[in-house]
Amino acid sequence: MKRMNCLAAAITVALVGCGGSDDSSSHTIDDAFIQESVTATQGMTRALLSKYFSNMFEYGTDGTIYPISTDGSYCGGGACLDGQNMSNEEYDAAWAALSALNIQEGKTLRYRTESEVNGVSLREPVSDDGYSRLVTVFINDNEHLTPARRALILDAVETIETQVGVKIFNDEILDVNLAQFDADFYLNEERKLKDSIESGGERYETAKQYRNLWKGHTYNSDASRNYDADTATHTDLDHPQYGNVIETDSYEDISEHYGVRGAITISYGTTHALLDSSQCSNYKANHSTFPFYGGDTGFKVDDKAYFTNSNWHMVNLGSHNSICKNMDTITKDIIIHELGHALGLGAHFNGFGMDGIWDERAIAVLKAIYHNPIATPISELTVVE
Numbered sequence: 001m002k003r004m005n006c007l008a009a010a011i012t013v014a015l016v017g018c019g020g021s022d023d024s025s026s027h028t029i030d031d032a033f034i035q036e037s038v039t040a041t042q043g044m045t046r047a048l049l050s051k052y053f054s055n056m057f058e059y060g061t062d063g064t065i066y067p068i069s070t071d072g073s074y075c076g077g078g079a080c081l082d083g084q085n086m087s088n089e090e091y092d093a094a095w096a097a098l099s100a101l102n103i104q105e106g107k108t109l110r111y112r113t114e115s116e117v118n119g120v121s122l123r124e125p126v127s128d129d130g131y132s133r134l135v136t137v138f139i140n141d142n143e144h145l146t147p148a149r150r151a152l153i154l155d156a157v158e159t160i161e162t163q164v165g166v167k168i169f170n171d172e173i174l175d176v177n178l179a180q181f182d183a184d185f186y187l188n189e190e191r192k193l194k195d196s197i198e199s200g201g202e203r204y205e206t207a208k209q210y211r212n213l214w215k216g217h218t219y220n221s222d223a224s225r226n227y228d229a230d231t232a233t234h235t236d237l238d239h240p241q242y243g244n245v246i247e248t249d250s251y252e253d254i255s256e257h258y259g260v261r262g263a264i265t266i267s268y269g270t271t272h273a274l275l276d277s278s279q280c281s282n283y284k285a286n287h288s289t290f291p292f293y294g295g296d297t298g299f300k301v302d303d304k305a306y307f308t309n310s311n312w313h314m315v316n317l318g319s320h321n322s323i324c325k326n327m328d329t330i331t332k333d334i335i336i337h338e339l340g341h342a343l344g345l346g347a348h349f350n351g352f353g354m355d356g357i358w359d360e361r362a363i364a365v366l367k368a369i370y371h372n373p374i375a376t377p378i379s380e381l382t383v384v385e
Contacts, residue, residue, distance in 0.1 A: 027350065029364045031382045037349040037365045038108065038378050045299060045346045046103050048078020051095045053300065074289045074312065075298025079109060082300035082308045084261065094303035101305050107375040109299065110344050111135055111307045114167035125261045125309055131302060132309040135169050136260045138176040140267035140291075144320060144327060153266050156335035160343075163336075163363045165384075166370050168343065174258060176265060178291060183321035186273050186292050194275060261310035262300075264342045266335070267291060268327050271316040280324035285334050287341035288314045299344070305375045313342045333358040344369060 027033075053073040081098055083091040101107065117134060118127030125133055139145065139153055154173065161168060196203050255261055272286050272294030289297050291314055299307045315338040318327030337358045343366065348354045351361025367384040 027355075027361055029361055029383060033350075033361070034365055034368045034381050034383055035378050037352075037361070038369060038381060039106065040349050041345045041347045041352070041365065042109060042369075043347065044077060045079050045109060045344070046106070048075075048298070049098075049103050049301075050075075050078060050080045053080040053082075073300075075300060076295075078298045079103075079301050079307075080298065082302055082310055084300075084308075084310050097303040098301065098305060101375050103305055103375065106378045107305070108369050108372060108378065108381070109301065109305055109307065110369050110374060111168050111309070113370060116306075125259060131304075132261070132306065133170075134167070135309050136174065136258070136263040137169050138174050138263045138265040140178050140265055140270070141175040142177060142267065142269065144269035144318075149268055149317075149327075149330075152330070152332055153335060156332045156339065157266075159332065160336045160339055164366050164370050168370070174263075176254065176263075178265065178267065178270075183269070183273060183292070183319070187275065187321055187323060190273065190275060261308070262312045264311075264313045264315060264339070266315040266317065266339075268317045268330070269320040270314065271319045273319055273321055274324055277323045280319070280326050281329070283324075284326055284329055285315070285317050285338050287338045288316060290314060291316060297341075307344065315339060315342060331357075337362070340366060 054076045055073060081091070081095050083094070086094065103109065112132060112134070114134065117131070118129060119133070125136075127133055137157060139150060157169065157173065193203075254263075270291035271284065272288065273292060274280060274283055286294055287297055288295060289312065293314075297313055300311050302308050315335065317330045317335060317338070319325065320327055334357060337353065340352060340358065340362060345352060345362070345366065349361075349365070350356070351359045352365070356362070364383060368381045371384045372381060
């Protein structure tokens with residue numbers, strides 16, 4: 001793991017599996033538009049607010065038919081209370097405080113900004129009062145990352161923060177090298193699953209190694225990091241659910257190494273793969289919990305309704321496999337769009353995935369969320385000049 005890429009006033013935004021045109025005409029932005037758009041984009045996140053989070057699942061060895069629950073956690077499409085390092089009594093008290101805010105009635109959710117944390121520190125992810133500090137950004141330094149693509153990511157991160165007008169991210173952008181495997185392995189497994197469903201026969205279940213990528217780095221016996229079934233043989237008998245990997249640095253290990261509780265990882269070549277090549281020009285990027293995964297991503301929140309920095313989010317940029325190679329079509333606005341998802345824009349609205357990828361309308365909505373106090377009633381949001 002490497003640490004590098006300092007960037008003052010860094011920022012990030014995310015987009016969910018969208019293509020479309022970068023051009024959009026000017027539209028009226030008024031208080032009604034802001035309120036309608038926030039209601040739409042954060043509706044599911046608020047509606048699915050829950051006390052408990054869902055566990056991540058891994059598929060084990062080839063002999064394991066069913067996925068196994070792990071200690072990793074994420075919120076499946078909504079928001080859940082972050083009980084990290086809390087006692088049962090503290091957890092119950094935090095849920096009571098969060099419930100009293102009546103978030104489901106229509107109030108905003110977001111990360112803390114620089115003025116709302118007790119200092120800005122990468123190595124101390126929790127402030128003295130127990131709340132999260134700013135959000136960490138990783139760049140996945142894999143085989144698809146070129147100097148030009150790195151520069152585009154850094155530009156996008158800086159731009160979104162400038163556009164919103166608040167500081168959300170730690171200054172230091174970090175490098176991480178997430179495990180990679182042949183993307184066509186994934187495609188072949190997905191085809192088998194699709195065919196089994198369409199045939200009406202026995203559902204094809206497989207040891208989907210890509211589901212294990214959330215754990216972080218995977219090393220083969222030859223010290224390479226690309227997944228190879230011939231060289232990646234499991235040796236740790238204490239953790240058979242980890243499947244065919246010889247050594248895995250988990251998110252917990254990454255947290256300990258960097259002193260973070262979570263991060264937004266921006267990665268080229270890890271977008272949810274398509275089985276229909278005709279969709280390649282439209283489906284360019286997505287926001288998810290895992291590389292190569294297209295499922296919903298939620299947010300862990302604290303007792304005051306802020307997103308905490310213990311969330312692990314992926315911004316996946318483009319595909320590179322036998323069906324689709326579209327990484328060179330990724331624009332800065334696409335990266336910013338996906339980062340927007342990671343900052344709390346859950347669903348698309350006009351100017352954000354509908355009638356435009358990322359334009360002045362999306363900026364206005366995110367500014368309204370981040371320039372107002374947390375849990376502001378949506379009916380009270382106005383255009384921020």
